[in-house]
Amino acid sequence: MPKVSPKTLPQVSSLIDYNAARAILEGRCADPFAHLGPQKRDKHWLLTVFVPGADALHAVDGDGTKTGLPPVEDHPGLFARVFAKAPDYTLEAERDGTTWSFEDPYRFGPVLTESDLYYLGEGSYQRSWHALGSHRMQHGGVTGTHFAVWAPNARRVSVVGDFNMWDGRRAPMRQASDSGIWEIFLPDVAEGAAYKYEIIGHDGTVLPLRADPYGFGAEHPPKTASVVRDISSPKWTDDTWLGERGEKQRIDAPVSIYEVNLSSWKRAEGNRPLSYVELAEELVAYADWMGFTHIELMPISEHPFDGSWGYQPVGLYAPTIRHGTPDKFRFFVDAAHAKGLGVLLDWVPGHFPTDAHGLGNFDGTHLYEHADPKEGFHQDWNTLIFNYGRLEVANYLTSNALFWLEEYHLDGLRVDAVASMLYRDYSRDDGAWIPNKDGGRENYEAIALLQAVNTLTYGECDGIMTVAEESTAFPGVSRAVDHGGLGFGYKWNMGWMNDSLHFMQLDPIHRQHHHHQFTFSLHYAFSENYILPISHDEVVHGKGSMLNKMPGPRWERFANLRAYYGFMWTHPGKKLLFMGQEFAQSAEWNHNQSLDWHECDIPDHRGMQAWVRDLNRVYRAHPALHVNDTRPSGFQWLEANDAANSVFAFMRNGNEGDARVVVVINLTPVERHSYRIGLPLAGVWRETLNSDAQEYGGGGRGNLGQVATEDRHWMGQEQSAQLTLPPLSTIILTHASSGEAQREEPS
DSSP, X not given: OOOOOGGGSOOHHHHOOHHHHHHHHTXXXXXXXXXXXXXXXXXXXXXXXXXXXXXXXXXXXTTOOEEEOOBOTTOTTEEEEEESSOOOOEEEEEETTEEEEEOOGGGSOOOSOHHHHHHHHHTOOTTGGGTSEEEEEEETTEEEEEEEEEOTTOSEEEEEEGGGTTOTTSOBOEEETTTTEEEEEETTXXXXXXXXXXXXXXXXXXXXXXXXXXXXXXXXXTOOOEEOOOOSSOOOOOHHHHHHXXXXXXXXXXXXXXXXXXXXXXXXXXXXXXXXXXXXXXXXXXXXXXXXXXXXXXXXXXOSOGGGTTSSOSEEEEEOGGGOOHHHHHHHHHHHHHTTOEEEEEEOOSOBOOOTTSSTTTTSSOSSBOSSHHHHEETTTTEEOBOTTSHHHHHHHHHHHHHHHHHSOOOEEEETTHHHHHBTTTTOOTTSSOOOTTSOSBOHHHHHHHHHHHHHHHHHSTTOXXXXXXXXXXXXXXXXXXXXXXXOSEEEOHHHHHHHHHHHHSOHHHHGGGHHHHHGGGGTTTSSOEEEEEOGGGGSTXXXXXXXXXXXXXXXXXXXXXXXXXXXXXXXXXXXXXXXXGGTOSSOOOTTSOOOGGGGGSHHHHHHHHHHHHHHHHHHHOGGGTTTTTSGGGEEEEEEEETTTTEEEEEEOOSTTOOOEEEEEEOSSSOEEEEEEEESSSSEEEEEEETTSGGGTSOOOSSTTEEEOBSOOBTTBSEEEEEEEOSSEEEEEEEOSTTSOOOOOOO
């Protein structure tokens, strides 16, 4: 510390700005870095520090020499001293005989560069989470945490937490030029610290404390603060998987997805949700054993309300702490990849909740959402809608999509509620929506956002997949952006689900009158790259379980459901099944408790589980069941019109040399003998799967494992055979002669 006679230095009172000093004490100072810390005043340096509650304060130089900073008269907590040269110091405060040392955050320069601010303002910062949020780092040789937040209409923004007694006067931030970004480096804030932003709006109102839009962690609900998490040093062992996943997620690959709500898949003693580490062992092993290729997670972005299932997120950049820290979530993903399982995430860019700590009215203005409720409020869900046309908001969302794929090695995103984004009049009455610039209902800004997300993610992350939950006939959902589409890899086939499930819920005696509701999906099956979903939406809100949707007495309900799954796994399109449906859970899904795993000890349920497992096995083993999912050449009806008997028969075709697969479905509770089916090749056809087999809980009826063809033209085929069709059953036949190459089925 420079030693200069006090007589040579001006008085503090002649250099200090008392209006600014009063603003600091009152928490109104909009430009704290112009007044706190070391400030050049003419030829001298004024050091001003605000430490409310301190009795005394000293600046300590590198040699340990202490120089007292006298209190500023009539400004409690404010200390100041004039130095001849720029001081190099740490601080030591004293109160009631107790001392503590700390770094002065106001002696550190900015962290964000002009380049950072330019690209953030332009909305083109692909990885905006690198600049915004909280980051553990070294700055000026000191370890601490850098905070940055976008709040362009705020008068003042402060970081608050336990580290400063949640006092907004103690850590007001620097506004980075005219970018709307506020930042500060706090040397004494460590990993695990809870924090929020205290914002004074443009009208002088102190707003409710806000969580960090870019926070990497959060407190356990019902607490709502963000938490400093260092995600900069991941430990991955999945290089092999990342190099191979592109082949495993192509449109000609077998993709069978197990949709999971992590909080209720299984619970530990005391009804505790499993941790990411426990799930890495139990869920990963189970999905692998069942033969699924992917696990799809319902939203795990931090959310305040359990009952939203994650679909009303507040912390889009934070994996929920309900199951552990970010590193533990990485451990889960790494474990899945080690088993050859992809991990997909439900991603929710369509809306966000109105919770006071969230994004709504963030800086006292409608920053993330539209101001007009006709555009900015979602009536169905009582949530707010992102303003996709605002550059910074679009950047927030596109970066977030990339964030999950890069930082957590996720293999794809399933985008929720796409239809609600595409149409300005979605679920709105006449007069309750605002047309686009051309007077139409399409939301051009949302369309552009989705195209940008798909262009960015596919361009930056090799081998990933994106999936749209889109329930309308919007054209080109899974068409490339440069060909006029939205750019998704896949689209959920909601039409197939609605039509086929409605058909299955009919009493079999009435199915003959709705026969083509079951076949209609083949009219458009190749218009998009489809996934066939039986998702959580089908087993909630009083809809009942899949088993209890099926008509008839108990044996018929199980048989109906086995037959339906047989149709699903052989119909063109990738597969998605919600947890619990693989063993036909009797009860509707309840997010507050575990699945009813005890039912797997009951023969009928255990049989259903075995049936789904074998469907996955056969689906993966036979290219005909997946390589041409998006091509009309992959499917051929053999019998589509036998409404009187509710019998359907079709053939799945692979590439040259792949064994063809013939599927026969009987959806009446009547066993049919000598039912003739046309077959494309002479010889023996194996009964590869039969849903009525005893090991699946059926009656053991069928064709003794195989049938031989006759030289008799039938159903447009040169050969045919008579089959026994068990009641309410699906039979899968594969050619067993040397005429077509056979592939070994996995065990």
